[in-house]
Amino acid sequence: MNVLTDRHRERLLGYALIAPVAMFLGALVAYPFLSAIYLSLTEKTVGYPAHFVGLRNYEALLESGRFRIVAWNSAAFTVGSIVVKLVIGMAMALALHNVVRGNQFIRGILLLPWVIPTVVIALTWKWLMDLFRGLINVALIDVGAVRSGVHWLGDPTLAMASVITANVWRGFPFFGVSFLAAMQTVPQELYDAAAVDGAGSWEKFWRITLPSIKGVVAVVTLLSTIVTLNDFNIVYIMTRGGPGAATHIFATYSYELGIMSQRWGLAMAASMASLPLVALLIVAVVRYLHREEE
């Protein structure tokens, strides 16, 4: 058998098997993406064909006060969610680390929020936070913490904290389980050596645990930032961006502009707004993953 033909055959099979992936990503990811960029440069009104307007949609967004609020809200929603997820996730991992009995079982229960449909989670939190009948207000009144129900979703200041709460509930288990898995790979000898040096638990955490798992912490944080920055479900269902625009974020705002107002050019421009940041985050993840592989 000829070596050259063998290699040719392998190449051919390689291309044949990757072709469906390539065609799929080309037709259904790249094409809509490029057409969205084009759409963001046009003005389209119902009944007329789209016409090219250059960067006018982007200028209009930058000048719009509402868009500035949306950008600020998206930042608050993302940073707030990630910070709390990091803290609770780390607490969860540390609490479970080295627990032998029931570890699997507890971890299994704690991961449940992560598999339940997000729509269910958002609806459940909306109901938990219901002004008159929600569990949170009823329980707070019962223990005498407040006299009348708190407007969790109706008060502009509280509403952002409330949607962040639902998002954290959904996302922190993934942080915790990932951190825990990373902690379990840290060699016990490091801790033993530190113990000989007289290090306390706090010191061990900062000197050994955190430096050893920082790669996983970075990747999980970056991945979660990408997803949170583009979150739609929780805000859309809990507040529709309200009250006013107090919880409006990029995705709910594009949806409002596109589906509700039929202003497709503007909607797509708003969609693109977070793109540079997402691109940077993706580059960061890819670089981290490559470093880990080496």
Add this chain to the structure above:
Amino acid sequence: MRGATLARWAVLALILAIVFVPMYWIVATSFKTGRQILLSESVYVPRPFTVDNYVYLFEESRFALWIRNSAITAIASTLLSLAIGTAGAYSLTRLSFPGRRTFGAIVLITYLVPPDRTFIGLGYTNSLGTLILAYPTFLVPFVTWLLMGFFRSIPRELEEAALVDGATRLQAMVRVVLPLAAPGLLAAGLFCFTLSWNEFLYALIFIADDSLKTLPVGLSEFVVSDFAFWGQLMAAAALASLPVIVVYIYLHKYMVQGLTAGAVKG
């Protein structure tokens, strides 16, 4: 030392409570009567409890239809993604050809790109077929990436032995590699099913026809004239979560290992 153990269990108990309470609230509400909900009676434990909300779902709402639509969409898009992703992952891990690294990078990047809003511009199509094609846009990169890890862990020697015995490359893949990767294929398939079953935005954008809505969209628009509709809604929420929880019980071993390792190393 004793103090540290106590603190550890206190933290665990608190976190478990945080996770448990909302889930309990779903189940408790689903067994309440409309009157109990409306008047805030027996808030913590429904006494007496009723299954009327569940009966209502199947007899008077479109719930069964939504389940059917969700099941069709999730199963079809899962199978499609598995077929495409398996071939791609095999090609990227086992065969050498010019451009392989570039393809690998593209797959990783599309895996990281969030399911985005660019589809909003396409408007309603009112067909489950659109969803079946749209979901693989985020499932295919995911399956490919996940399976690349599984394929790498299968020793090349096994395949080479088959080649020496006269099998073609394709035969070696189908008869040797795929059976060994079966747990990986199953895990990837179940992940895909869960992601499709839970998907909301595309289903919201593409489907306007009431009889074609999927479960998450149906739930999000579940407003009946009765003021105390929360009982029915939470019953629906409990049932909608059930399939993915069942899948998860099988999967959670892989979720912990596969996904965390998967997120970090592929």
